[in-house]
Amino acid sequence: MANIITYIEESYNELMTKVSWPSWEELQNSTRIVAVASVMIALLIFVMDFLFGINGGESTVWKGVLGFFYELF
Numbered sequence: 001m002a003n004i005i006t007y008i009e010e011s012y013n014e015l016m017t018k019v020s021w022p023s024w025e026e027l028q029n030s031t032r033i034v035a036v037a038s039v040m041i042a043l044l045i046f047v048m049d050f051l052f053g054i055n056g057g058e059s060t061v062w063k064g065v066l067g068f069f070y071e072l073f
Helices: 002-017 023-051 065-073
Strands: none
Touching: none
16 A cells, blocks of 8 residues: 555656646647647548549449448458
8 A cells, every 4th residue: 555655655756746748838839739730630531532432323333432442341
């Protein structure tokens, strides 16, 4: 039990004194970058899926890469 208490105390001490926490502005900038990148990647995947998988029904010869994977499973 003493080892657990020592571990918690040392962890707390390290988090409070040795860790360099980012500022609020740095967190906001990082969040914006991640949000913009996520939207761009989602739009890219949507466009690729739309262009390569235009689905006109069962008679469509090419359903795109995702259509191929969908048919496998």
